[in-house]
Amino acid sequence: MFKRLLMFSLTCTLLLNCSFTKKPEFVRLENFKVIDSNSKNITIRTEALFLNKNDVGGTLKTDDLKVYINDLELASVISDEFNVPKRKNFTIPLTVKIATDSIMNDENLGSLLGSLLFQKLKVHIKGEIKYKILGYSSTYSVDEIQDVKIKF
Numbered sequence: 436m437f438k439r440l441l442m443f444s445l446t447c448t449l450l451l452n453c454s455f456t457k458k459p460e461f462v463r464l465e466n467f468k469v470i471d472s473n474s475k476n477i478t479i480r481t482e483a484l485f486l487n488k489n490d491v492g493g494t495l496k497t498d499d500l501k502v503y504i505n506d507l508e509l510a511s512v513i514s515d516e517f518n519v520p521k522r523k524n525f526t527i528p529l530t531v532k533i534a535t536d537s538i539m540n541d542e543n544l545g546s547l548l549g550s551l552l553f554q555k556l557k558v559h560i561k562g563e564i565k566y567k568i569l570g571y572s573s574t575y576s577v578d579e580i581q582d583v584k585i586k587f
Contacts, residue, residue, distance in 0.1 A: 459487035459493070460486045461575040462484040462485060464483055464560060469584065477533045478532045479502075480528060480530045483497075483529060487520065487521065487522060487524075494568070497517075498511075499564075501561050502533070503557075504557065504558060506557065512530075512531055514527075519568075559579070559581075562577055563575060
C-alpha cells in the first residue's frame with residue numbers, strides 16, 4: 436500500500452512540475468538569403484525562430500508552406516520533421532530551390548525586369564507549420580514577405 440501511494444505521489448509530482456501545457460512560440464522568419472543563383476536554379480534559405488518554454492520537446496513539420504516570388508506561387512517547402520529541443524530558443528532551416536524557368540514566364544515578365552534592375556526578389560512565404568507532441572497537435576500560421584538581394 437505504501438509503495439503504491441509513493442509511486443502515485445511521485446508520478447503526480449513529476450507531471451505537475453513539468454510544463455508542457457503551452458506549445459512553443461513561433462517568433463518570426465529571419466535571415467532570408469539567396470545562397471545560390473545560377474542559370475538553372477535560385478536557392479533561398481531562411482530560418483524559422485521558435486521559443487520553447489516547456490520541459491518536453493515534440494516535432495515540427497513544414498509541408499504546408501508555399502513560396503511566392505514576385506507574387507507568383509512557384510514552390511513549396513517540404514522537409515523532414517524537426518525535433519523540438521526542451522526549454523530553449525531554436526531555429527529550423529527552410530531551404531527552397533526554384534527553377535529560373537518558372538520565374539521567367541509571360542505572367543511575371545514585368546516584375547522580373549524590375550527585379551533584375553534592382554537585383555532584388557520579393558519572397559513571400561505563407562502557410563502553416565505543424566507541431567506535434569504526445570498525441571496533441573497544433574499549427575502556426577506563417578505569412579512573411581522579404582526583399583532578397585540576388586547576384587548573377
